[in-house]
Amino acid sequence: AQVAVRAMSSSGGPGSPYTSLAISQPAEFITHVELNRPEKRNAMNKAFWSEMVDCFNAIAGDPDCRVVVVSGAGKLFTAGIDLMDMASDVLQPEGDDMARTSWNMRRIIAKYQDTFSVIEKCPKPVVVAVHGACVGGGVDLITACDIRLCTQDAWFQVKEVDIGLAADVGTLQRLPKVIGSRSLVNELALTARKMYADEAKSSGLVSRVFADKEAMLAGALEIAGEIAGRSPVAVQGTKVNLIYSRDHSVAEGLDYMATWNMSMLQTADVMKSAQASMEKKSPKSIVFSKL
Numbered sequence: 001a002q003v004a005v006r007a008m009s010s011s012g013g014p015g016s017p018y019t020s021l022a023i024s025q026p027a028e029f030i031t032h033v034e035l036n037r038p039e040k041r042n043a044m045n046k047a048f049w050s051e052m053v054d055c056f057n058a059i060a061g062d063p064d065c066r067v068v069v070v071s072g073a074g075k076l077f078t079a080g081i082d083l084m085d086m087a088s089d090v091l092q093p094e095g096d097d098m099a100r101t102s103w104n105m106r107r108i109i110a111k112y113q114d115t116f117s118v119i120e121k122c123p124k125p126v127v128v129a130v131h132g133a134c135v136g137g138g139v140d141l142i143t144a145c146d147i148r149l150c151t152q153d154a155w156f157q158v159k160e161v162d163i164g165l166a167a168d169v170g171t172l173q174r175l176p177k178v179i180g181s182r183s184l185v186n187e188l189a190l191t192a193r194k195m196y197a198d199e200a201k202s203s204g205l206v207s208r209v210f211a212d213k214e215a216m217l218a219g220a221l222e223i224a225g226e227i228a229g230r231s232p233v234a235v236q237g238t239k240v241n242l243i244y245s246r247d248h249s250v251a252e253g254l255d256y257m258a259t260w261n262m263s264m265l266q267t268a269d270v271m272k273s274a275q276a277s278m279e280k281k282s283p284k285s286i287v288f289s290k291l
C-alpha cells in the first residue's frame with residue numbers, strides 16, 4: 001500500500017494508477033487528493049468509484065501520510081455521479097429473476113457506499129475543501145470527511161430526489177449526524193434546494209468559509225499541518241474514537257476508549273509530548289516514530 005501511494009505522487013499524468021484523481025504530497029505527512037476531471041465538472045465516473053477505494057486503502061497503510069486534504073480541480077468541487085455512466089452501471093443489474101437481479105443491485109449499491117465509507121474507515125483525518133458546486137454524490141463524500149471547509153461561492157445540493165432516487169451512499173445516514181437540525185436535513189433532502197456557504201456555516205456543515213479557493217487551500221494545508229505535526233498515535237486514536245462514539249452510547253464509547261488506550265497510552269509519544277509541553281515547545285518540534 002505504501003508503495004502505491006508513493007508511486008502516485010504528482011499523479012494524474014503518465015504512470016499514475018488513477019484517471020479520476022490526482023495525488024500529491026504538498027508537505028511532509030500531508031497527502032492531497034484532487035478530484036480530477038475538471039472538464040466534466042469532476043463528475044464521479046466508474047473509475048472514480050473504485051479509485052477512491054484503492055487510494056484511501058493505500059493512504060490508510062502509508063506511514064508517510066498522517067492527514068489528507070481532498071479538493072476538486074477546475075471550476076467546482078463536483079457535479080456528483082456521472083449521469084452518463086450511471087445508466088450502464090447502476091441502472092442495469094443482471095440476474096435471471098427478480099431475486100437475483102435485486103441481489104446484484106444490492107451488491108452494486110454496497111460497492112458504491114464503500115467509496116465514501118473508506119474515507120471514514122481511514123484512520124488518517126480527512127480535510128475536505130469545497131469550492132463552487134457540491135452536488136449529489138459530493139454531499140455523500142463530504143459528510144464522510146472529518147473537517148469541512150468551503151469558499152464563499154460554494155453551494156451544496158442533496159440532488160438525488162431530482163433524479164428520481166433516495167440518496168443511498170451516505171448523505172441520509174451521515175448528514176443528520178453532521179447538522180444539528182433534523183428539520184433542515186429533511187428539507188434539504190426532500191426538496192433538493194441549494195444551500196449556500198453562509199447557511200452551510202451557520203448550520204455546522206462546514207467549520208470555515210474562505211474568500212476564494214486559493215485562500216481555502218492555504219487554510220486547509222494549515223489545518224493539515226497542525227494535525228500532521230502531532231502524534232500520529234494520538235491523532236488516529238482520536239479520529240477512530242470520535243467516529244465510534246458518534247455511533248454508540250456514552251458508556252459504550254468510554255468502554256471502547258479504555259480498551260483502545262490500554263495499549264495506545266504505552267507509546268513514547270506521550271512522554272515526548274508531555275516533555276515538550278513542560279518546556280513550552282510546540283508538539284510540531286517533536287520527531288514521532290512513523291505509524
Ligand SMILES: CC/C=C\C=C\CC(=O)SCCNC(=O)CCNC(=O)[C@H](O)C(C)(C)COP(=O)(O)OP(=O)(O)OC[C@H]1O[C@@H](n2cnc3c(N)ncnc32)[C@H](O)[C@@H]1OP(=O)(O)O
Binds near residue numbers: 133
Ligand atoms: C448508487 C448511486 C450512487 C450515487 C448517486 C449519486 C446521486 C447524484 O450524484 S445526483 C446528482 C447528479 N448530478 C447532477 O444532476 C448535476 C448535473 N450537472 C449540472 O447541473 C451542471 O453541470 C453543474 C454542476 C451545475 C455545472 O454547470 P456548468 O459549470 O455550466 O457545467 P456544464 O456545462 O453543465 O458541464 C460541463 C461538462 O460536464 C458534464 N457534466 C456535468 N455534470 C455531469 C454529470 N453529473 N454527469 C456527467 N457529465 C456531467 C457536462 O455534460 C459537460 O460536458 P460536455 O462534454 O462539455 O458537454
